Amino acid sequence: MSEQPLDGVLVPKVVLDRASPVPLYYQVATCLQEQIEGGELPVGGRLENEVELADRLGVSRPTMRKAIGYLVERGMLVRRRGVGTQIVHPKVRRPVELTSLYDDLAKTGRAPRTEVRSLEVGPATDAVAETLGIPTGTLVTTFERIRYAGDEPLAIMHNAVPVDVVALRAEDLEQHGLYEILRSAGRVPRIANQVVGAKAATATEARLLGDPRGAPMLTMTRTAWDESGRGVEYGSHVYRASRYSFELTLTC
Amino acid sequence: MSEQPLDGVLVPKVVLDRASPVPLYYQVATCLQEQIEGGELPVGGRLENEVELADRLGVSRPTMRKAIGYLVERGMLVRRRGVGTQIVHPKVRRPVELTSLYDDLAKTGRAPRTEVRSLEVGPATDAVAETLGIPTGTLVTTFERIRYAGDEPLAIMHNAVPVDVVALRAEDLEQHGLYEILRSAGRVPRIANQVVGAKAATATEARLLGDPRGAPMLTMTRTAWDESGRGVEYGSHVYRASRYSFELTLTC
DNA sequence: TTTGATACTTTGTAAGGACAAAGTATTGAC
DNA sequence: GTCAATACTTTGTCCTTACAAAGTATCAAA
Secondary structure: OOOOOOOOEEEEOOOOOOOOOOHHHHHHHHHHHHHHHHOOOOOOOOOOOOOHHHHHHHOOHHHHHHHHHHHHHHOOOOEEEEOOEEEOOOOOOOOOOOOOHHHHHOOOOOOOEEEEEEEEEOOOOHHHHHOOOOOOOOEEEEEEEEEEEEEEOEEEEEEEOOOOOOOOOOOHHHHHHHHHHHOOOOOEEEEEEEEEEEEEEHHHHHHHHHOOOEEEEEEEEEEEOOOOOOOEEEEEEEEEEOOOOOEEEOOO | OOOOOOEEEEOOOOOOOOOOOOOOOHHHHHHHHOOOOOOOOOOOOEEEEHHHHHHHHHHOHHHHHHHHHHHHHOOEEEEEOOOEEEEOOOOOOOOOOOOOOHHHHHHHHEEEEEEEOOOEEEEEEHHHHHOOOOOOOOEEEEEEEEEEEEEEEEEEEEEEOOOOOOOOHHHHHHHHHHHHHOOOOOOOOEEEEEEEEEEEHHHHHHHHOOOOOOOOOEEEEEEEOOOOOOOOEEEEEEOOOOOOOOEEEEEE
């Protein structure tokens, strides 16, 4: 058994299943990723060179390169010509996940609760129609929700979703996150534009969220499109700055 | 001259320079990107299939695929097996560019001005050392700046940069953005972690920025690492919410 | 008319080979 | 001993070829 060579070059252990429908390059990539996240491949360490690695794993160099490239794209590895491939950072999430507040809360173990304050179907306003790229007057479902974490109000959320994208009912929205509903309807959001800002709470916002009037609020407006370029959601949300912030990882 | 075929399949015009040191796939990609952004290739249109395109441009299919893949990665194109490649979105910037406020302002044509209020070299605090991943007590340059757009104050910025990353002088910081300096010193930030939130202005902040006390402020703390995984910058900034917001595009 | 099988188109994965370019280490001349 | 030229290592780009898988359209049979 060839163990770690002398000069600190790391030899990851990878097991492949050529019968699996999962692409080879992806199997290699996730295997490496797990070992990096698990700490078996320490940060700063240098990886075996591509050619050897490909050889040892029994895959072609293009496949090996694609696997490495995948991890480079998400900031876990760095390669330099003439030098090699290094492990740079263990826990890196993709540039900001395209998830909803509901998902975020559920993931961190806090019980999300949603109150649907209003929901109506009507023609889209010019502004909404334009940002979503749909004809003016297209029917959209417009609704307002308050999101709680446990008993504490977190955010007021305004949304507009074209009715032909998915038919929304208040009951569903109280039980599930909007993105969850969109996904199960096959309208997966693929690309989104977000603007994050801040403002002072209006009297209404303050009352609904239990903050003093003028309290700092984090605002986020988002437009999301599905894979065919169709606008699926427009949202304009207000978060209590004292309870919420956005975290994101960017790679250049 | 073969013009646009009948069924609306788009035939981009691409001119390649094989003598150029710029990779072929990148030439193809930027050429396509320009035509998409310029509107010559309309949103929703279907691209010629890979094989034909590669053939017509005189490149191999892998090269063509790499070019298309590059644009798919940043959300401009979408491909589906058995269907083809479609243009989904014209103006999409990379998931949030890893730039500084100075760069942002300069790009949008507003004259950025910087006032360095303090600058000192000393051992890093525990918190800073930990986030940057450097030993406690490592010497860092700590400085405070106010950034103006024209005559109007925009933000208060606090930073810490290890002295062995780059030696910083107040004069340089008044003339150039921090990221510009880092780049020219060869310490290119490659990956960063940002947290965006909001808060009310303290009395000092309000005074410095010319806002009333308690005015809503957008906060951003960022830690950035270079390609070798070394922490190069820690920043904690406060922006006037009335004058600044973050815009970002995310792909899932 | 509807259903189901079939053919076709188009992208996805994979292999193998060749050369270029960048960075590092070594060696030789002065 | 220092510095420049050289060799070597390693990733970057590009090509050709082949087959698999998904989606669409066609066509025939019930």
